[in-house]
Amino acid sequence: MGKIKYHMLVCGGTGCHASQSDQILKKFETLIHDRGLENEVQVIKTGCFGFCEKGPIVKMMPDNTFYTKVKLDDCEEILEEHIIKGRKVTRLLYENPETGEHVSDSKHMEFYKKQIRIALRNCGFINPENIEEYIARDGYQALGKVLTELSPEATIEIMKKSGLRGRGGGGFPTGLKWEITRAVKSDQKYVVCNADEGDPGAFMDRSVLEGDPHSVLEAMAINGYCTGADKGLVYIRAEYPLAVERLKIAMKQAREYGLLGKNILGTGFNFDVEIRYGAGAFVCGEETALIHSMEGLRGEPTVKPPFPSESGYLGKPTNVNNVETYANVPVIINKGADWFAKIGTERSKGTKVFALAGKINNVGLIEVPMGITLREVIYEIGGGIKNDKEFKAVQTGGPSGGMLTVKDLDTPIDYDNLIAAGSMMGSGGMIVMDENDCMVAMAKFYLQFTVEESCGKCSPCRIGNKRLYEMLEKITQGNGTPEDLDKLRNLSQVIKDTSLCGLGQSSPNPVLSSLNNFYDEYMEHVNLKKCRAGKCKSLMQYIINAENCIGCTLCARNCPVNAITGERKQVHLIDQEKCIKCGACMEKCKFNAIYIK
Amino acid sequence: MEKIKTLADLKKMQENLRAKIDLREKSAQPETHIQVKVAMATCGIASGAKEVMEAFVEEFSKRNIDAVVTQTGCMGYCYAEPTVEITKPGQDPITFGYVDVKKVSKLIDKYILNNELVDGIIPVNYQSIDKH
Ligand SMILES: Cc1cc2nc3c(=O)[nH]c(=O)nc-3n(C[C@H](O)[C@H](O)[C@H](O)COP(=O)(O)O)c2cc1C
Numbered sequence: 025m026g027k028i029k030y031h032m033l034v035c036g037g038t039g040c041h042a043s044q045s046d047q048i049l050k051k052f053e054t055l056i057h058d059r060g061l062e063n064e065v066q067v068i069k070t071g072c073f074g075f076c077e078k079g080p081i082v083k084m085m086p087d088n089t090f091y092t093k094v095k096l097d098d099c100e101e102i103l104e105e106h107i108i109k110g111r112k113v114t115r116l117l118y119e120n121p122e123t124g125e126h127v128s129d130s131k132h133m134e135f136y137k138k139q140i141r142i143a144l145r146n147c148g149f150i151n152p153e154n155i156e157e158y159i160a161r162d163g164y165q166a167l168g169k170v171l172t173e174l175s176p177e178a179t180i181e182i183m184k185k186s187g188l189r190g191r192g193g194g195g196f197p198t199g200l201k202w203e204i205t206r207a208v209k210s211d212q213k214y215v216v217c218n219a220d221e222g223d224p225g226a227f228m229d230r231s232v233l234e235g236d237p238h239s240v241l242e243a244m245a246i247n248g249y250c251t252g253a254d255k256g257l258v259y260i261r262a263e264y265p266l267a268v269e270r271l272k273i274a275m276k277q278a279r280e281y282g283l284l285g286k287n288i289l290g291t292g293f294n295f296d297v298e299i300r301y302g303a304g305a306f307v308c309g310e311e312t313a314l315i316h317s318m319e320g321l322r323g324e325p326t327v328k329p330p331f332p333s334e335s336g337y338l339g340k341p342t343n344v345n346n347v348e349t350y351a352n353v354p355v356i357i358n359k360g361a362d363w364f365a366k367i368g369t370e371r372s373k374g375t376k377v378f379a380l381a382g383k384i385n386n387v388g389l390i391e392v393p394m395g396i397t398l399r400e401v402i403y404e405i406g407g408g409i410k411n412d413k414e415f416k417a418v419q420t421g422g423p424s425g426g427m428l429t430v431k432d433l434d435t436p437i438d439y440d441n442l443i444a445a446g447s448m449m450g451s452g453g454m455i456v457m458d459e460n461d462c463m464v465a466m467a468k469f470y471l472q473f474t475v476e477e478s479c480g481k482c483s484p485c486r487i488g489n490k491r492l493y494e495m496l497e498k499i500t501q502g503n504g505t506p507e508d509l510d511k512l513r514n515l516s517q518v519i520k521d522t523s524l525c526g527l528g529q530s531s532p533n534p535v536l537s538s539l540n541n542f543y544d545e546y547m548e549h550v551n552l553k554k555c556r557a558g559k560c561k562s563l564m565q566y567i568i569n570a571e572n573c574i575g576c577t578l579c580a581r582n583c584p585v586n587a588i589t590g591e592r593k594q595v596h597l598i599d600q601e602k603c604i605k606c607g608a609c610m611e612k613c614k615f616n617a618i619y620i621k
Numbered sequence: 622m623e624k625i626k627t628l629a630d631l632k633k634m635q636e637n638l639r640a641k642i643d644l645r646e647k648s649a650q651p652e653t654h655i656q657v658k659v660a661m662a663t664c665g666i667a668s669g670a671k672e673v674m675e676a677f678v679e680e681f682s683k684r685n686i687d688a689v690v691t692q693t694g695c696m697g698y699c700y701a702e703p704t705v706e707i708t709k710p711g712q713d714p715i716t717f718g719y720v721d722v723k724k725v726s727k728l729i730d731k732y733i734l735n736n737e738l739v740d741g742i743i744p745v746n747y748q749s750i751d752k753h
């Protein structure tokens with residue numbers, strides 16, 4: 025039998041990879057081989073599908089059947105049923121949590137309905153380790169087009185007209201940055217890809233590099249042509265081994281095909297790329313610190329100006345862009361600036377990739393048009409809050425961002441609206457919190473992160489953030505005073521105004537935005553010594569209800585610090601001095617006799 | 622690997638490579654292609670639906686017709702199996718019953734290529750579930 029009838033796409037992203045997707049792929053190949061189906065079925069390793077919550081994912085083409093949580097033991101059944109008998113394996117299909125219905129076609133899953141995939145266009149679609157699949161999907165056509173048909177100026181004009189803004193956090197217009205770098209005269213210039221991705225919980229850039237590394241390489245070459253650079257550097261954290269490996273394979277293949285190197289496509293244009301490894305410091309994502317780290321110096325920021333576009337790596341003009349920013353470039357060149365500018369809002373064009381995490385049903389990676397509302401993201405794509413809890417807030421922009429609350433649910437998401445709401449786009453982390461999350465504790469969590477990641481070069485950030493952290497610690501322990509709240513606010517403002525780099529300038533944002541949105545919760549901690557979410561252990565008391573306690577002694581026997589006393593068949597008592605609030609007693613009690621005050 | 626020397630070479634290479642991912646490309650946007658859905662539940666399989674599906678794939682590829690062939694569950698016309706639903710871009714789906722391997726070419730010649738109806742049409746009284 026001649027023609028391939030099925031493509032089986034097996035996710036090879038980090039998430040699915042960790043749950044054996046590699047072995048699943050091998051097993052499928054063996055099974056197919058054993059049955060002599062090589063000419064009918066092709067197995068393809070792809071990048072991330074985004075729906076990591078339900079991984080490992082196996083998608084069947086042409087019918088778009090989306091199998092979730094596939095295990096090694098399921099492979100045989102999928103092959104027997106789906107391929108040989110032509111029937112779907114219902115139990116592995118995605119189940120709509122609301123209707124309980126099985127949805128087989130990924131197009132009909134709420135998770136995918138509102139997504140538009142530009143930066144992630146090839147993730148979960150092509151084999152990232154095979155340049156030919158990328159070429160088949162218009163790969164390197166954009167580079168070819170600019171090299172042969174467009175001048176650097178005309179290309180920059182397209183980028184400017186598209187309205188693309190930097191996806192690494194700042195949102196600086198990409199075309200303008202290229203123009204500035206081009207304008208600086210120098211014998212040598214550099215193009216840098218920022219793949220540091222230090223925002224906790226974020227994995228947008230990793231997924232692009234794992235799922236579609238060539239799109240970044242192609243865009244860097246286009247950037248080099250526009251700015252006049254012949255050398256590209258990808259700065260990537262060493263904790264991303266899979267992304268590094270795929271990038272290396274891509275670079276090797278691109279060189280073999282003559283798409284990187286000397287005289288690309290016979291146009292006389294030279295461009296090649298090298299990898300530089302970071303050790304995973306958050307501050308090294310800041311472009312000046314990143315450049316110093318690449319130079320072999322300490323990863324510390326320096327004052328801007330001069331901007332890297334003027335004086336960057338080794339003092340030469342250096343154009344720094346983010347991974348996701350680059351991934352948009354070839355599409356813009358191929359489809360045109362107008363096509364791109366039609367998507368999104370007035371001042372934020374195109375799409376944004378977000379990593380949805382926290383108390384949400386569908387954890388994963390999504391790409392949505394700018395201007396979508398938080399409500400659509402959380403309740404439609406994200407499938408709502410876990411365990412039907414109440415939505416409380418969502419942190420965007422990671423440790424540099426702020427919290428958005430119920431009042432922001434219908435605000436269209438774009439760069440400017442998020443800033444107006446007291447947060448920021450950041451690189452795309454979205455951490456959803458529910459009623460059981462304490463906002464003071466959340467602010468403390470982010471502050472702890474910045475205190476650890478501050479490079480220590482300037483005192484407002486090094487010392488100020490530490491003091492902020494200590495004050496938050498004091499409040500969560502029940503020792504805060506109303507004056508502390510004023511001090512928090514003032515110090516935050518000082519740190520913002522006087523820190524040297526973006527890290528310090530934005531680090532108080534979680535404190536300020538939680539103060540603004542949840543002032544009453546701070547007041548409860550301070551005045552009533554109460555944490556309504558039940559998160560701040562020092563403010564909690566485990567109490568035994570004398571009416572329900574029958575004196576079974578189970579709690580006393582389970583308390584790790586012997587804080588519970590009481591005779592058999594007598595009401596027991598918890599010594600609050602000794603109690604460490606571990607909750608073991610409440611968990612064990614069969615009579616509902618222990619409660620939290 | 623021979624290096625790609627010009628944009629024209631790259632374009633030529635892409636043309637040749639397209640076939641490799643063609644199946645995926647088409648199925649990502651089924652609405653712009655001729656779609657053939659073969660009912661493949663127990664009843665359909667028993668009456669030869671699998672062979673019919675293969676015949677469609679072979680014929681389309683032989684004649685170079687852009688189409689997506691997939692299976693669906695039971696359409697509820699077990700008396701007329703194998704049944705096949707054909708959707709041409711911009712048209713309502715039409716369901717044909719009693720399709721066997723021999724009838725496949727006829728369906729392609731008449732309905733798919735010339736829009737002529739073929740016997741065995743099943744009056745449709747359902748909304749395609751894929752419309753949601
Ligand atoms: C503390 C800090 C961390 C940053 N981390 C990253 C990062 O991980 N990835 C990134 O692309 N940009 C990061 N940035 C932004 C970069 O400094 C720079 O603006 C960006 O890489 C420019 O690319 P873009 O215009 O394409 O967004 C960070 C900035 C600061 C202040």
Ligand code: SF4
Binds near residue numbers: 479481482525
């Ligand atoms: S603001 Fe913080 S991270 Fe930035 S230079 Fe100062 S100490 Fe270093």
